Amino acid sequence: MPALEKSAVVSLAPQQPPAPASGRSFGDLQRIIRPVLVILPAVGLALGFAARLSGYTPWAATFWGAACIPVLLALLVDIVASLRRGEVGLDIVAALSMTAALVFGENLAAVVVALMYAGGQNLENFAERRANRAMTALLSRLPRxxxxxxxxxxxxxxxxxxxxxxxxxxxxxxxxxxxxxxxxxxxxxxxxxxxxxxxxxxxxxxxxxxxxxxxxxxxxxxxxxxxxxxxxxxxxxxxxxxxQRSKAPMARLADRFGMVFLAWTILLAGGAWLWTGDPIRALAVLVIATPCPLILAVPVAIVSGVSRAAKVGVLVKGGKALETLARVRVLVLDKTGTLTNGQARVVDIRPTAGTSPDRLLQLAASLDQASKHVIAQALVADAKERRLPLQLPTSLAEEPGEGVSGIVDGQKVVVGGIRYVDKMISDGDAVLARGDFPAGSVVVSVAVDGVFAGFLILADSLRTDAAQVIGKLRALGIARIALATGDRRDVAEAVTADLHLDAVCADLSPGQKTEIVAQERRFGPVMMIGDGVNDAPALAAADLGVAMGAKGAAASAEAADVVLLVDQLGKIVPAIEAARWSKRIALQSVYAGIGLSVIGMIVAALGYLTPVQGALIQEVIDVAVILNALRALGTPAEALT
Structure with missing residues (x-):
């Protein structure tokens, strides 16, 4: 049948009232402030050099210091908020280096650090905005x-x-x-x-x-x-x-290195100061320790990974989702609309002797043009797909929900359920005797001129690429794959018989699907793929929820971390490949950048680098790791094998 209007299934959550026209939300203010915090140190840096070249050297330090202060204040606000949540990140190193640089009059070093930090933060937020910009009013259709x-x-x-x-x-x-x-x-x-x-x-x-x-x-x-x-x-x-409340948030990739790197930085900077009595030497260590390889390389790789996934029709909602996508090891699948097409199609035609399959479908579909029933519409759609010429029916009579009769091409045709057709013909007992049908199928009986003419079998068939997708996912390291469906067990087992899944769970309520996700977590990080309203709680509970967004319900797309924007289950394969490639590139950049920074810190602690020189060296490291992170936009060789 034509796709049932799943998109018409409204959202679960009440629509939020619009924000007052006179005010702005905190998110709106952040979107305005973040770019400004990048522009200010960039402009201040340029003005300072212009003042120095023009002979107004004292003004240079003033410009550099003034441009650094807004970034430092914003950073301190973020640090306080993080500490209140019990989170300790690498932002503290950046704050220490900027503060120390301003205190000891190294304003040029301070503004360079400020520019790099603000740029990294803006890139990270850009990644989140880019990932979510395709989400448009997903929970706005609840009937009022x-x-x-x-x-x-x-x-x-x-x-x-x-x-x-x-x-x-x-x-x-x-x-x-x-x-x-x-x-x-x-x-x-x-x-x-x-x-x-x-x-x-x-x-x-x-x-x-x-x-x-x-x-x-x-x-x-x-x-x-x-x-x-x-x-x-x-x-x-x-x-x-x-x-969603019980789902533990995943830390940013950069922050996983935070505690060790922060401790090493403070130990080395403090040791250099105590050993030599020179605070500038400690400042040089802090400046070169500013974790720009982490702050910059990770969001650049994330943006690249999100962009690459978007090119294949997969919306990844930010860095945490991309990281989780790269490490999933367990998959829980819904059936209807995910493993199957989500709509009934003709899977078998059983005509009696003397009637061809195409003729049987042509007669039934011609008559069903006059019916609004979804099964009738499915027959019409299938006939048109096969390019069968449909005739105009006349003398129509329909019993709602049971069947329809009429004249097609001069023949009396009856289409409907077995019992309905049985009442309309003389050999009804023979019709009822032909009863070997697939589990979960819908059987349409057809009679022509008072004689039984055959059956049309409709079912929600497995996606043609389902087995191939399952095989590719196992090759990618998905160790366990389970089915969780609200459909009947006999239907679920019949549909998935050739897929060799590790578990088939049927007759599930939305709450029971959530329990299945929780149980499967003992085997590793869980990815749940679904498309209906009943899948939304499980999508929210999984480590990574993936929604079939092309035809799925708005609630499932809202609850998910990843949305397949095209109705193809196989799109999850290149998305996983892109996520793993991006994470690999990000880690390479991090390890290389941190390694070079550690070497620079040691050199600075020994007194061979000034704070400004340290900032410039850090710039070179930043450029190198950013260029490496941009490789995430490319295609990994591993993904092509």
Whole structure:
């Protein structure tokens, strides 16, 4: 069938009110301040040299010192905030070197350090902005209102006003706003976003309906059984929030080296001062110790890795996500829309003798052009894909949710469920006897001129490249791969029989999927790939959540760390390769830069370098590590094998 409108499945979380027009958020201020903190030391450095060349030498130091102070103040604010969170990073070395340089009158060294530090910070923030700029209003489509019957009329009311026993109207294409039961007629629902079932289900009068599913049939009445805040959809919101709160943040790559390098720097600088009594020697050590190879090389490699992933249609939300992507060892997969295509397609045609498969599909699809049923639409789409000419049906009669009959090309055609067709023909017992069908499939029966003509079998088939992708992931070192789906176990096992997965977990609720992720973590860092609303809590709980963003629900894309912007599971393979290559390049830059810095620190401690000379040498090291980090934009040879 045509892709069910998963994108119409609305967000779980309430939309945040817009910021006042007269004020700016803290994030807005940061976006303005960061570039300014780069411009100020650059301009101050230029003005200082201009003053020196013009003969106004005293002004040079003033320009350099003044340009350094805003960066130092911003740095101190960041350090205080980090310390309050219990984090100790390499920013302290940069603050010590700038402060000491200003105290001892080495303003040129101070402004050079300030420029390098501010530039590194801006690059790191640029990486985050670049990674997230494609995310546009992902959680902005939560239904705010619903239609309620009151005194013989339909009133549009806020969702919060719905009470148990209220009768609501759910139109075609609407998302069911609260948990309830079917009040009138037959409801045809797409539950894939919540349960993982790719095929629509039918609910009769009195049967329960979950909030968050989409009405893909005719309009029906819903009798509310819960308030909005107590419904299934709201419960998933709480699961996502709890998972995100419990997910331990991963430290920046640069900060992992922080404590050792900070201790070494203070020990060497303090030792040089105590040994010689010369504070300038300690300053020279601090200046050359300023961790620009870490501050610069890592964000440059991250930007490069994020950019490379974006080129293949993968949105990586920042440096932490890229680092985690590089080290995952366990994969948990959803089924519907992830391993499978997420939509029903004709997988088998079983005509009777004398009827060709194409003719059977052509007749059924021609008749089904007049039906809105999602299975009918799937037959029409499949026939068009096969370029079968469709005829205009006449004398139509449809029983909603059961089947349709009419005249096609002068023949009386009946299309629908087995029992529906059984009632319309004389050899119905023979139809019912032909019952060997794949697990999880939908069987459409066809009769022509009162005689059974054959079956059309529809199912949500495995992606054509699924086995190949699984093999490539195992070759990349993903040691364990498990399936976690809300679909039935027999369907899950039948679909994945040839994939040789390590575990198949079925009939799962959103909360149980989160538990599976937690259990799998004992085997290593866990990557979860999913696309539905029911996957969002598990995506948030995993070490790395990957959402199928092309057709998936907004909530899953919001909860994920990585979004596949095209509907191809295989895109995760080059994304992992890019992440590992970028991390490898970043580490090379870090090790080389820190090694050269340590050598320079020792030379400075022995008195062979002034603070300005140390700053210039540090500049050379910075350029070298940045050029090396930019290699992350290239393709690793390992990724091509």
């Amino acid at each position: 209102t619903t239609l309620r019957y009151r005194d013989g009329q339909l009133d549009e009311i806020a969702l919060d006003l719905v009470r148990p026993q209220d009768r609501l109207l759910v139109r075609q294409g609407d998302v069911v706003p609260v948990d309830g039961t079917v009040g009138t007629a037959l409801a045809v629902l797409d539950q894939s976003a919540l349960t993982g079932e790719s095929l629509p289900v039918q609910k009769n009068v009195g049967e329960p309906v979950m909030s968050g599913v989409t009405n893909v049939g005719d309009a029906f009445d819903l009798v509310a059984t819960h308030r909005a805040a107590e419904s299934t959809y709201a419960g998933i919101v709480r699961l996502i929030e709890a998972a």
